[in-house]
Amino acid sequence: MLNLIKNEYIKIFKKKSTIIWLAILLVISLGLLFLSSMELDMTEYYSDNDYMSESYVNDQLNSYTTIEDKTYPDYFVLMKVKELGMYNLENWIYDELYSAADLLSVGTNEANRKLFDEAAVSLKSGNPTDYVKVMANQYKPNTYTFPGSDKAVTNPYQYCLDQSINPKDDPKLFSCANNLLSLQDQLERIYTSTGENSTNYKNKYNSYLVLNKLLDEKQTDAIIDNAITNNMDSSSDMSIVGSMGMSSSMNLSSTSSKFWNVLQLSASFVTMIQILMLIIAGSCVATEFSSGTIKFLLINPINRRKIIISKYLMVVSFSFFCVVGYYIICVLFSLILGGADHLGASYITASNGSVTMYSGFLYVAKLYLYAFIDIICYGTLAFALSSLFRNSAIAIGISIALSISGSIITGILSMINQDWGRYLFFANTDLATIQAGNSLFPNQTMTFAIIVIIVHMIVLLWTAYDGFTRREV
Numbered sequence: 001m002l003n004l005i006k007n008e009y010i011k012i013f014k015k016k017s018t019i020i021w022l023a024i025l026l027v028i029s030l031g032l033l034f035l036s037s038m039e040l041d042m043t044e045y046y047s048d049n050d051y052m053s054e055s056y057v058n059d060q061l062n063s064y065t066t067i068e069d070k071t072y073p074d075y076f077v078l079m080k081v082k083e084l085g086m087y088n089l090e091n092w093i094y095d096e097l098y099s100a101a102d103l104l105s106v107g108t109n110e111a112n113r114k115l116f117d118e119a120a121v122s123l124k125s126g127n128p129t130d131y132v133k134v135m136a137n138q139y140k141p142n143t144y145t146f147p148g149s150d151k152a153v154t155n156p157y158q159y160c161l162d163q164s165i166n167p168k169d170d171p172k173l174f175s176c177a178n179n180l181l182s183l184q185d186q187l188e189r190i191y192t193s194t195g196e197n198s199t200n201y202k203n204k205y206n207s208y209l210v211l212n213k214l215l216d217e218k219q220t221d222a223i224i225d226n227a228i229t230n231n232m233d234s235s236s237d238m239s240i241v242g243s244m245g246m247s248s249s250m251n252l253s254s255t256s257s258k259f260w261n262v263l264q265l266s267a268s269f270v271t272m273i274q275i276l277m278l279i280i281a282g283s284c285v286a287t288e289f290s291s292g293t294i295k296f297l298l299i300n301p302i303n304r305r306k307i308i309i310s311k312y313l314m315v316v317s318f319s320f321f322c323v324v325g326y327y328i329i330c331v332l333f334s335l336i337l338g339g340a341d342h343l344g345a346s347y348i349t350a351s352n353g354s355v356t357m358y359s360g361f362l363y364v365a366k367l368y369l370y371a372f373i374d375i376i377c378y379g380t381l382a383f384a385l386s387s388l389f390r391n392s393a394i395a396i397g398i399s400i401a402l403s404i405s406g407s408i409i410t411g412i413l414s415m416i417n418q419d420w421g422r423y424l425f426f427a428n429t430d431l432a433t434i435q436a437g438n439s440l441f442p443n444q445t446m447t448f449a450i451i452v453i454i455v456h457m458i459v460l461l462w463t464a465y466d467g468f469t470r471r472e473v
Helices: 002-014 016-040 042-046 054-062 073-084 091-101 110-124 128-138 156-162 171-194 199-217 258-269 272-283 286-291 294-298 304-338 360-389 392-415 419-423 431-435 446-469
Strands: 346-351 354-359
Touching: 002 016, 002 304, 016 258, 016 272, 016 304, 054 073, 073 091, 073 110, 091 110, 091 128, 110 128, 128 156, 156 171, 171 199, 199 346, 199 354, 258 304, 258 360, 272 286, 272 304, 272 360, 272 392, 286 360, 286 392, 304 360, 304 446, 346 360, 354 360, 360 392, 360 431, 360 446, 392 419, 419 446, 431 446
Parallel strands: none
Antiparallel strands: 346 354
16 A cells, blocks of 8 residues: 555656646745735834824824814824824824723713823823823722632723733733723623623633733733634723723734744645645546556556555645645744744633643644645545546536635525535535634534534545446546
8 A cells, every 4th residue: 555655656746747836836825925924014114203293193183174073082192192292102102092082072071081181191201100000090990790700800900000011011911901801891791691601601701711811921922712802892891980992902813923923824825735736636536547547557456445545645645744844834934034032922712611721833733734624625525526527627627616616605605594504515624714713604613514524525535436446447
């Protein structure tokens, strides 16, 4: 069997087109990764010398012409910047000023206006501790009764003050504290209305545990599971004199390390390998018949069963080597683009009330594994079609068409409420999306998706086996 697999590899690499395809796909995927990484740097270029300069502020204020325009928080921020001469300061100052401006609206009480003024004055000093002290002194703590609320942060500003966390030096942790408070308010409302057994409560409670863990261990560069961040809502009723919508200025699902941002992004380009694998899987059987080399194979004292199995194992193993190789290349490429800072970052998630943390490298490897499964699923489809029709053009064409249109078909079926679409092959191959809870069909679990994939794979492999072993040459 090993000699048969080795022979299949020799056939592949004898074709110059295989090497050319590998090179083209690698260059394209790394090029797209590089261009995408440039987008990650856009926020750095946003902080230019014109932002919040005197001319910028005056130009923006002149654009607010109607009475309604002058009720927006942005207008109050610009007016305060002009009033206090807060020009050309650090961006974190303006972020917090915009957050404090959420206190203001038509009919805002005097206490809220006073707090906004005090926050602005403290921010002008440029000392983040002054700002945190002002907000901590004004915040009226909430009381929570939901299970596990003993870990609740009732005054996020006081917590940050006690732990020496501030929006300048620890923006992510400061954001975590704010998001934790929002999440706690939501948990209290859900617990009061539906109890602790509802799915919504359990999901948000997992997010609550993750944020607590991040704050306890001061994990500034942890990679947070998308399923956790999806359950966070920035809107919340808060008691700072009146009510305040505290918006986070950071995306908690990201990390401040460019290395990890680029490496996570690279997982979305793994499917580029799928193009090559569909060509190989769709032609490895059919080409034997179209070129007539199948007769030379069959005159050897080797039964057909071993031949078809060796070809499929070649497809699977070659896909695996390509994915592993691409992972190693992307790690090195991410090091070049993002440097070696924070390589020890952890991935954090929670399920069933339990928090899990493990290496960020293992997390990205898991994303690659999901992409590998997707590649194998469509590769198996192409392999079965190649054996069934004995025509590489048909096998490759149909499999590529389905790999491109599968998500479109699934989306259409979901939009018109055709729930049977969840049983289709291509509705279950994107395991990363399903695990994150973003499946187009409600309550579609990983277990269900894996079962559907296994059933379809058995059918496809039996089709390939039967088409090759029982039909006449």
